[in-house]
Amino acid sequence: MCGPSLSITAMSPPSDIALNLALSLISASVAPVLLLDDDLSVVAASQTFIDAFDVVPGEIPGVGLGELSGGVWNLPGLEALLRATSVGTATVRACETDLMSRRGARRLVLNARRLEDEGEPGGRLLLSIQDVTDERAKARQTDDLIRDKAMLVREIQH
Numbered sequence: 001m002c003g004p005s006l007s008i009t010a011m012s013p014p015s016d017i018a019l020n021l022a023l024s025l026i027s028a029s030v031a032p033v034l035l036l037d038d039d040l041s042v043v044a045a046s047q048t049f050i051d052a053f054d055v056v057p058g059e060i061p062g063v064g065l066g067e068l069s070g071g072v073w074n075l076p077g078l079e080a081l082l083r084a085t086s087v088g089t090a091t092v093r094a095c096e097t098d099l100m101s102r103r104g105a106r107r108l109v110l111n112a113r114r115l116e117d118e119g120e121p122g123g124r125l126l127l128s129i130q131d132v133t134d135e136r137a138k139a140r141q142t143d144d145l146i147r148d149k150a151m152l153v154r155e156i157q158h
Contacts, residue, residue, distance in 0.1 A: 019043075022115055022124065029128075035115075036125040038086050040065045040079060043124065052131060054102050065127075072101055078110075085112045086125055096132075107133045 023044055026033050032049035034042055045060050055069055065082070066074035075097055084090035092112035099106045109130040116123050 018115065019124075022126065025126075032129040032131075034065070034127045034129075036065060036082065036086075036127060038123060040082055040086075040125075042068065049129065052129075069101070072099060075099065082112055082125060082127070085114055086123060088114060092127075105133070106131055107136050 022035050026035055026044050026046045029046045030048060031046070032052045033046040034049060035044040037043050041062055041064050042060050045055065045057075049055065050057055050060070053069060059068070066079055078097065081090055081092055081095070085092050092110055095110045095112075097108055097110060099108050109132055110127065111130075112125050112127045114123050115126055
């Protein structure tokens with residue numbers, strides 16, 4: 001039976017219920033997901049993240065988000081937005097950005113959610129990433145075809 005991989009790469013064994021739950025959600029995720037600590041260091045990454053962005057699993061635990069994959073995740077404004085989300089003063093919902101990865105330019109939609117834990121002062125962040133590059137390219141192609149067809153119809157009518 002085919003299905004998503006349920007393995008994750010984590011920094012250390014879970015020591016509390018909240019972390020256990022977060023790691024379970026990440027392992028079951030079919031979308032690329034990262035769990036970040038309050039310093040924006042990667043605590044865990046879903047296997048789909050590792051596969052989608054060609055990340056070496058051994059480089060993940062404890063690395064800062066901006067340093068991941070040789071710095072390709074060091075995106076303008078992302079760190080400030082995630083820090084503001086970490087302290088509860090901002091929200092990341094459907095934030096679109098471009099990423100220059102090993103596979104070329106990618107258009108991403110980011111969502112981040114603060115995971116509140118009464119025992120953790122800063123909490124953790126759950127960052128989900130959706131690669132919409134192909135969908136946007138198809139939409140542009142469809143728009144171009146519609147525009148070309150409309151132009152042909154106008155020319156035929158004259």
